[in-house]
């Protein structure tokens with residue numbers, strides 16, 4: 001039941017017929033979507049669900065609620081992400097390319113971050129930030145399951161990030177904390193939290209977040225602002241505020257404009273015609289819960305000056321800085337890692353390839369290096385990131401833990417290993433069918449009886465990595481993280 005205050009609030013903006021149509025959607029069922037992980041699966045046809053394409057997202061599909069894809073082992077293997085269909089429009093609007101340097105400023109739980117990571121190649125980078133510590137950990141887990149090798153996860157305020165990353169990013173997404181009017185069907189609790197004063201509080205916070213984002217965007221960079229709410233204060237009027245406060249920004253046409261409605265210029269004070277280029281996903285007009293999205297470019301007022309490079313940061317002193325980063329890893333620690341890789345390899349000499357770590361995933365940057373946080377070892381995609389003084393949740397792929405005289409591989413490594421490494425038989429692995437009782441046992445944290453090579457082995461489900469186990473030749477001891485284990 002929608003509060004009266006909210007109904008009269010929306011009634012002042014929408015035309016009577018439009019208002020009726022809008023309100024009627026609250027009596028209808030919500031929509032369900034999943035988005036494929038192109039690094040792990042090429043087409044929705046390979047999934048055992050009846051799927052229907054979502055027009056504005058190439059990897060997005062509607063599914064039937066009764067099919068519960070979130071409970072299938074393929075979900076644990078990171079083959080897809082469960083995401084509300086209209087939310088998929090946001091990362092599509094960012095127009096990220098393989099070498100983009102992207103900041104997702106309000107990123108948890110990671111719907112848009114995982115989508116952005118899908119577009120990046122080995123020269124791209126994603127800094128995914130979340131202000132709340134517990135949510136930042138969930139974000140990190142979701143990016144880990146996705147196998148996002150180019151992602152760093154931070155837990156900072158936008159203002160603190162701006163001190164380290166001045167004019168750093170080619171693309172920034174502000175998927176702002178908002179009053180969540182588009183969540184009402186999906187999450188009835190959101191209705192209880194709605195109030196006019198909360199809308200006002202949200203607008204103030206959105207301005208603060210945008211002000212920090214503006215500082216971190218390179219000239220000629222792209223800023224996407226989005227909300228899952230309908231009122232104009234947090235949407236068109238926020239873009240109007242941005243255009244008047246920062247005149248070097250202009251609104252651009254959305255790459256997904258064909259499928260969605262335009263922004264409502266009449267709901268703003270100055271009536272800039274460009275507000276129409278913003279996008280609205282209305283539940284009465286398409287199959288989705290609703291979203292607002294705007295794409296803005298920061299004009300390069302110094303365009304006639306020498307060209308900027310598109311590298312994450314200046315490569316000056318590159319060699320020295322790389323050495324510095326590598327020095328943090330003691331030779332004995334590096335040796336533990338290398339011994340693990342030697343025993344994990346099937347026949348190929350992976351260490352020969354390990355200078356670039358390409359044996360893990362083809363999208364690992366050639367500059368990537370090992371870094372340790374205490375006894376924990378990570379593969380950092382861009383070792384030159386200015387992370388000093390920032391709370392780092394995940395500097396890169398979590399490779400594992402260095403114990404007294406051995407290395408224990410981590411779940412992050414399992415999830416980052418690319419299918420082609422498995423197909424080429426380069427590493428020890430055992431495959432379980434998604435329909436077997438063994439995969440259920442494995443995901444519950446139980447040992448699996450199966451003849452296999454001794455030592456650390458990757459466990460795969462229908463050929464997709466899902467975690468580690470340690471075999472004595474007959475029984476595989478379970479190393480699936482306790483926090484992820486299923487109950488069933």
Ligand SMILES: C[S@@+](CC[C@H](N)C(=O)[O-])C[C@H]1O[C@@H](n2cnc3c(N)ncnc32)[C@H](O)[C@@H]1O
Pocket residue numbers: 087105106107108109110111112113130131132135157158175176177178205209
């Ligand atoms: C709409 S949600 C982000 C959803 C996410 N982009 C996704 O697709 O999964 C907004 C996020 O902003 C965070 N947030 C709240 N206050 C913030 C602030 N002052 N600065 C930055 N982020 C904030 C919230 O914790 C929340 O995780």
